[in-house]
Amino acid sequence: MNLPKTITVLGAIVLTGIGWMVADNRYFKPRPVAFTVPKGWPQPVYDFSKNPLTEEGIALGKKLFYDTRFSKDNTFSCGSCHQQFGAFNTYDHNLSHGINNSLTTRNAPGLFNLAWQKAFMWDGGINHLDLQPLAPITAENEMGESVEAVIGKLRADKTYPSLFKAAFGDATISYLRIGKALSQFMLQLVSSNSKYDRVMRGEASFILPERLGYEIFRQKCTGCHTEPLFTDFSYRNTGMAADRMLNDAGRMKITGSSGDSLKFRVPSLRNVAMTFPYGHDGRFFSLLGVFEHYRKNLVPDNNTDPLLKNGLPLSNYEIGQLTAFLYTLTDSSFLNDPRFAPPGYGNGKPPVDIHR
């Protein structure tokens, strides 16, 4: 090969190389992740085509979920009030803490199986998972921060621009991308490996009180807490008189219809042993408190659900068996999965089997 030819070839290679460097890495795409629907479950309602899951998007979402800069005083993150060991509720708190010693007005629900949920909050006021984080970020009694300020903090960070680039193709940081990345992480929070699930799959069997409890559950509870998600996602008035200070009208605040007064979303009972206290305002500190409410303490009004209008008779025996059954809904592999844990915890690999 003579000299001019060599120079031409080298020149072409250099030019192409420069082209690759300046071309915004269009050819290095994030790695797609498949979403697995557990066997026998309905199809999810989340539209994955609008927000395809990728390893980079999920990793970014997790970093954002645990980033304290979402709050005005940089002290707490989404994960502060949604703690993995409580199935992502605020463990052992009726109401959660916001900035400046404020309190929320409702109990922080556990976060799992969100891909199947159409509307969010106890009143169903938020109609898309991607939009949900806006409410706690901006609420004065939660994170109290403006989204513009959060975006500013993330832009000033050394690592975020490259993480957004890896997940979305360029380094732009916008709320659209923050919301999508957070959703990608939250959609991973699938809880489908409790003892109940393993019994249903034929991999385990109930002990006697669990089996008896399951039978009682199917007679008395599945009208609202429908399997396999253990909620039908409806809004119901369960005869809980409004707290005089909170004065929370529930679903009525969203629809403006008096027929929706004191209606709240039916919560899932998965991981229920870990998500105490219970109720939209966390007024019941134990399962026993909930059972006592249903059998003795209901305050029915015109909107109270027909299934509960006359109370829900439960004997002490039934309460015992039901409790045994409800404990089988605890998914310890979900509660301990290092993929969901705060940064610096575990090795990031899902446990092979921790049902021992």
Place this chain on the structure above:
Amino acid sequence: MHTLILILLLLLVHPGIQEKTALQRPVQKIRLVLQHRVGREPLVLGNSYRNVLGDTITIYKFKYYLSNFAVTDSSGNTVRLPLQYRLVDEADAASKTIELSVPVDRIRDIRFMIGVDSTRNVSGIQEGALDPLKGMFWTWNTGYIMAKLEGSSPSSKIAMQSFTYHIGGYRAPYATMRWVTLPAGNRNTNKLAVVVDINQWFKHKTALSIAKTPVCHSPGELASQIADNISGMFSNDSNP
């Protein structure tokens, strides 16, 4: 020869080379020029006016969405224009001129929606004019504020003598999107002046007394009534 082939191959994989999309055929441009007024007087933020009910009002914010533009030609065919969402803001002069590309010679009517259709209210985070950060979005009860009017009035009995009307809600029976059709007079025109009279906000169908109702911040019957009033704000310049 090998060198040439190598260079050609390198050029083929060169990321700078990509297909260019064909340019769109140009169409007639028409400008909608929105003139905000209180009765006959042009609106100036911070100035005081007497509204149609006799309340003295000072306006600080006046913003609304327009979307889903369509035109009808002289033979009555309606053509929907490419979907766009415009946030008109009194404080942003450029937002008060809306340029539309119209594939029609003589326009009989022009039609648009005040507000944002329900599809965009239920499709997650949007960008551009619909970015939730534009201050026209409710986070706790998902949905767009279709129109916003804020100011003060001696008639108001609340703090700062203020009134704040945030009109939104996309669910039946309290949906607040409204359609407006304006005659364009079969003209071959490239400019259409549209008067937007804030007086109608207070009276078009239902009287809105600042003393009685200084605030509307959620979907419902009141928002829906005010939305009916808002639909009467728009008229052609020739027919004020």
